[in-house]
Amino acid sequence: MTPSPCAAGTATNDTAAPGAQLLGLPRRGPHGSRSAMTCAFRCGNACDMPIPNVSGNEEFHDVVGRAMARRQVLQGGVAAAAVGALALAHGTPAAAAPHRGPRPRPGGSGAGTWPFTPVAPNRADEVTVPDGFTAELLIAWGDPVTRHAPAFDVRRQSAAAARSQFGYNNDYVGLVPHPARKDRALLVVNHEYTDEPLMFPAGTHTPEQVLEVAIANHGMSVVEVQQGRSPGQWSVVNPRSTRYNRRLHDRTVFDVTGPAAGDPRLRTQADPSGRRVLGTFNNCAGGTTPWGTVLSGEENFNQYFDASGDLDPRYAASYARYGISGSGRGWSQVDARFDLTAEPHEPFRFGWVVEVDPTDPHSRPRKHTMLGRFKHEGANVTVARSGHVVAYMGDDERGDYLYRFTSRHTYDPRPSARARRHNMSLLSEGTLWVARLTGDGTADGVHDGTGEWIKLADERRSYVPGMSLADVLIDTRLAADAVSPTRMDRPEDVEVNPVNGRVYAALTNNSNRGSRFPADEPNPVTTSYVRSSLDAPLKPASGNRNGYVLEIEPGRGGHTGTSFTWNLMLVCGDPQAPETWFAGFPKQLVSPISCPDNVAFDRTGNLWISTDGNALGSNDGLFRVPVEGPRRGLVEQFLTVPLGAETCGPFISPDQQSVLVAVQHPGEIDGATFETPASTWPHTHAFPRPGVVVVRRT
Numbered sequence: 001m002t003p004s005p006c007a008a009g010t011a012t013n014d015t016a017a018p019g020a021q022l023l024g025l026p027r028r029g030p031h032g033s034r035s036a037m038t039c040a041f042r043c044g045n046a047c048d049m050p051i052p053n054v055s056g057n058e059e060f061h062d063v064v065g066r067a068m069a070r071r072q073v074l075q076g077g078v079a080a081a082a083v084g085a086l087a088l089a090h091g092t093p094a095a096a097a098p099h100r101g102p103r104p105r106p107g108g109s110g111a112g113t114w115p116f117t118p119v120a121p122n123r124a125d126e127v128t129v130p131d132g133f134t135a136e137l138l139i140a141w142g143d144p145v146t147r148h149a150p151a152f153d154v155r156r157q158s159a160a161a162a163r164s165q166f167g168y169n170n171d172y173v174g175l176v177p178h179p180a181r182k183d184r185a186l187l188v189v190n191h192e193y194t195d196e197p198l199m200f201p202a203g204t205h206t207p208e209q210v211l212e213v214a215i216a217n218h219g220m221s222v223v224e225v226q227q228g229r230s231p232g233q234w235s236v237v238n239p240r241s242t243r244y245n246r247r248l249h250d251r252t253v254f255d256v257t258g259p260a261a262g263d264p265r266l267r268t269q270a271d272p273s274g275r276r277v278l279g280t281f282n283n284c285a286g287g288t289t290p291w292g293t294v295l296s297g298e299e300n301f302n303q304y305f306d307a308s309g310d311l312d313p314r315y316a317a318s319y320a321r322y323g324i325s326g327s328g329r330g331w332s333q334v335d336a337r338f339d340l341t342a343e344p345h346e347p348f349r350f351g352w353v354v355e356v357d358p359t360d361p362h363s364r365p366r367k368h369t370m371l372g373r374f375k376h377e378g379a380n381v382t383v384a385r386s387g388h389v390v391a392y393m394g395d396d397e398r399g400d401y402l403y404r405f406t407s408r409h410t411y412d413p414r415p416s417a418r419a420r421r422h423n424m425s426l427l428s429e430g431t432l433w434v435a436r437l438t439g440d441g442t443a444d445g446v447h448d449g450t451g452e453w454i455k456l457a458d459e460r461r462s463y464v465p466g467m468s469l470a471d472v473l474i475d476t477r478l479a480a481d482a483v484s485p486t487r488m489d490r491p492e493d494v495e496v497n498p499v500n501g502r503v504y505a506a507l508t509n510n511s512n513r514g515s516r517f518p519a520d521e522p523n524p525v526t527t528s529y530v531r532s533s534l535d536a537p538l539k540p541a542s543g544n545r546n547g548y549v550l551e552i553e554p555g556r557g558g559h560t561g562t563s564f565t566w567n568l569m570l571v572c573g574d575p576q577a578p579e580t581w582f583a584g585f586p587k588q589l590v591s592p593i594s595c596p597d598n599v600a601f602d603r604t605g606n607l608w609i610s611t612d613g614n615a616l617g618s619n620d621g622l623f624r625v626p627v628e629g630p631r632r633g634l635v636e637q638f639l640t641v642p643l644g645a646e647t648c649g650p651f652i653s654p655d656q657q658s659v660l661v662a663v664q665h666p667g668e669i670d671g672a673t674f675e676t677p678a679s680t681w682p683h684t685h686a687f688p689r690p691g692v693v694v695v696r697r698t
Helices: 036-043 060-074 076-084 207-216 313-321 417-423 469-474 476-481
Strands: 133-140 170-177 184-191 219-227 234-236 246-248 253-257 276-278 283-288 294-298 353-356 366-368 380-383 388-394 402-410 430-439 448-458 491-496 503-507 527-530 539-542 548-554 563-571 596-601 607-611 621-625 636-640 646-652 658-664 691-697
Touching: 060 430, 133 184, 133 234, 170 283, 170 294, 170 658, 170 691, 184 283, 219 353, 283 491, 313 476, 380 491, 388 491, 388 503, 448 469, 448 476, 469 476, 491 596, 503 596, 548 596, 596 646, 607 646, 621 646
Parallel strands: 170 646, 253 366
Antiparallel strands: 133 691, 170 184, 184 219, 219 234, 219 246, 253 276, 283 294, 294 353, 353 366, 380 388, 388 402, 402 430, 430 448, 448 563, 491 503, 503 548, 527 539, 548 563, 596 607, 607 621, 621 636, 646 658, 658 691
């Protein structure tokens, strides 16, 4: 996930993050709630760059602004009374009292009904869970994945070793049913990016070796795991005794599918067909399909391309819209395909949704052009009432859009090889849409409205004047700009709740935008409140620093229809802050939450939210929120991750007895190095190691 977009900050020191000069990264100061290291290594300081969407299309905050301002005026007295009742701990609302959870739906059990005392905001270098729960490390950076993987030796890292070991900075987590055993599953994890100053001891590797190892640590891992004797326990199967384990890396061949496959813009010297791509990079979130494959989104791929000379003028508009500047991470020093001057088409081969079949280690993963090319957070699939497959997607950039894909053919639920082959073709033919939202224009005090899906293309033709079908799929951002959708506040994970059928989108934040409303109008959309530390007071900051959770109700036609209604279920932040909203639930009972990133659902339909970039002084965490009944909007913090880390995943296990969370970039705090780490989590070594934990009841 990309770091918090931040207002242009002032550097607090003159030194670059360790390793930044080696990698050609700019010197930056701290940005908002994220460290300069995170801004530099995860997305190449995207938050310092101009917003790439200059279309002038309406922004989401203008759509909801007046309604939120009305709510503030209408309910100001109620909010003030709630704030006065808050109990404070370290300057933040105290954790809510224990409760028995939402009333379970038929068949509900496990994570959805767990009673727990919410975890208080903290700055511990641990995965902190409620009393009665335990967090156990499942796998971490450097652990063996393939049967021939060498033992991890941080001082003797090599690209060859990395291609057989668990990669760096795990993000998406999924469990796919094992094809033969009920007590086992296949764990699928993305490896988004690398932070070289935390990975390499000084003097142990040449600059070229650092780059080679870093490239190889990107990609994905498939790891066979087995259940333990206690409910919720999982452990890794010995790699030497499984045939399913697999590392997808920079030398893995991916097939390109859909109408844009073979287009001249996808052809390179190494691949004149335009149908074979080596590797997948900056993979963020993802989803598991009904037919048992995993979808993974390629996000900040733009930062990996350098330029040894001039850029191809034919692609100036496209490069600019995707943030491709030719100032990358130096990868072209060890792999010439990342030199834009030599290979101007290579960037067009990234930014896709990738599909992997974990049950077939010999299968070739695919990049689906029909789902469009942009900075994919991920893609999550549901089956509509009509039987058609629908994938929801977010473009994780300030001011970019929500998308949807609907398949041309219907899903075949039969458990046969023929049905599975059919289902695995569903994402190659269909229709790509983008969302436009409209406020309701009423004075009911609720920020909500209606929306429509605008057609961009299907597998036969483009619906954008002046653009071909391939143009729409390769330059999806430019195509969307032309049809006037709504610019959003970093739409990240977008998923369908399997219980109530609504769609939930995490809009992480966007501090770099103004407002067309008068300055004297009370408009909380343009102001949010943040803390510099747990003990610091709340202070106003520009824009949307804490994020929203958007709830979408499909209209007539369900998930394949063209209309919907929406509301902001959560306006995140500290309950003391006037702009916050928790679906109407009393503020004094909720946990503070900032920067929602990924979402998941348990069997009872509760929403689980992981955060990235907490602007309230605490470590990031995982939260459970009922979406129905009298407890709708009761945000409760289930765990926090270690210092400098981001909460990724989450994934509720099929038996609902455990929650899997990826702890990404622990210790990524300015000034930290391998020798002077800010975190040593998971405390297996003297340096931090990103990893996946299993949380279960004891």
